[in-house]
Amino acid sequence: DQQVKQNSPSLSVQEGRISILNCDYTNSMFDYFLWYKKYPAEGPTFLISISSIKDKNEDGRFTVFLNKSAKHLSLHIVPSQPGDSAVYFCAASAQGNKLVFGAGTILRVKS
Amino acid sequence: DGGITQSPKYLFRKEGQNVTLSCEQNLNHDAMYWYRQDPGQGLRLIYYSQIVNDFQKGDIAEGYSVSREKKESFPLTVTSAQKNPTAFYLCASTPPSGFEAFFGQGTRLTVV
Numbered sequence: 001d002q003q004v005k006q007n008s009p010s011l012s013v014q015e016g017r018i019s020i021l022n023c024d025y026t027n028s029m030f031d032y033f034l035w036y037k038k039y040p041a042e043g044p045t046f047l048i049s050i051s052s053i054k055d056k057n058e059d060g061r062f063t064v065f066l067n068k069s070a071k072h073l074s075l076h077i078v079p080s081q082p083g084d085s086a087v088y089f090c091a092a093s094a095q096g097n098k099l100v101f102g103a104g105t106i107l108r109v110k111s
Numbered sequence: 112d113g114g115i116t117q118s119p120k121y122l123f124r125k126e127g128q129n130v131t132l133s134c135e136q137n138l139n140h141d142a143m144y145w146y147r148q149d150p151g152q153g154l155r156l157i158y159y160s161q162i163v164n165d166f167q168k169g170d171i172a173e174g175y176s177v178s179r180e181k182k183e184s185f186p187l188t189v190t191s192a193q194k195n196p197t198a199f200y201l202c203a204s205t206p207p208s209g210f211e212a213f214f215g216q217g218t219r220l221t222v223v
Binding site for chain 2: 032042046089101103
């Protein structure tokens with residue numbers, strides 16, 4: 001039972017354009033959501049997060065949007081850069097408990 | 112510099128052998144986790160420990176064992192009972208606030 005789903009295995013975007021990565025969840029108890037970025041053969045690094053009391057959080061080129069009614073969140077990267085090419089994992093937590101991860105989306109930014 | 116150190120980075124194991132992956136952190140975090148990454152599967156939780164001398168099974172604990180004798184250390188043993196051990200293993204820890212996880216660099220285990 002996948003509680004966190006990233007339905008797009010991969011995404012290809014031109015440099016300078018917007019990248020939109022999507023994530024859906026099924027557990028209504030999730031109250032904190034995070035995005036991680038992972039390069040090959042390395043551990044994931046934290047990118048940005050959002051609490052369920054908010055619908056948007058912005059950090060530089062990265063913005064996360066949360067739609068609780070749709071149980072959907074998205075990560076926007078503007079403008080996309082070749083160094084953004086990586087695997088992006090969506091993760092969720094319920095009341096500080098263990099993180100549940102999605103399957104990841106491979107982002108390729110073409111120059 | 113504080114962080115999480117996993118060793119070794121690459122590990123080869125013969126079928127039928129047990130092997131132990133090391134994870135050490137100097138972040139003074141109470142909670143530590145082991146995840147496994149397979150293509151298309153995301154990160155799946157193997158075991159986690161909220162405090163010293165206590166740990167719980169995650170979603171895919173069969174064929175694995177852990178110990179938490181010290182706050183800084185959370186080794187994972189992949190036993191011969193694990194039917195498909197070839198994967199990328201990640202150790203993580205979380206601060207008392209509990210949200211953001213810090214990851215090690217991972218260990219790639221290959222059964223030969």
